[in-house]
Amino acid sequence: MDSPILSDKNQFPTEGVIFSHIGKSKVLWLSLFDYIHASHPDVAEEWRYYNDGKSWLLKVTRKKKTVFWLSLIGHSFRTTFYFGDAAEKAIRTSALSEARKEQFRTGKKYGKIRGITVTMTKKKDIEDVKTLIEIKNSMK
Secondary structure (H helix, E strand, O other): OOOEOOOOOOOOOOHHHHHHHHHHHHHHHHHHHHHHHHHOOOEEEEEEEEOOOOEEEEEEEEOOEEEEEEEEEOOEEEEEEEEEHHHHHHHHOOOOOHHHHHHHHHOOEEOOEEEEEEEOOOHHHHHHHHHHHHHHHHOO
16 A cells, blocks of 8 residues: 655645645546535545654544545545444445445455445545435435
């Protein structure tokens, strides 16, 4: 897996810093956050530096629930969603790609949750993230 960037604790990830790292993936970034802000105006975004991973991560939350985590990698970015077993049916019957469904089915469990990570490389990835946001928001 690609190593995260944004490893300088003293350099807050402003849009300028982010866009300088992700290059052509900026269009995917803008598309994702335009969707989030239009469709889910109640979400909050918080950048924090985590010493355990030695990098900045963006935590996207809705009320007290974490919707997803975002990190910058190479010339792109990735989102990671964590779901409990209760989400299995919603994931299985969703419009997600088979690869994403398989990632959930066979993914490593962290206690009672498993993750689905989407590395943003094409427009279809945005659709999968939108689906994952909707699944996450539908869970109690």
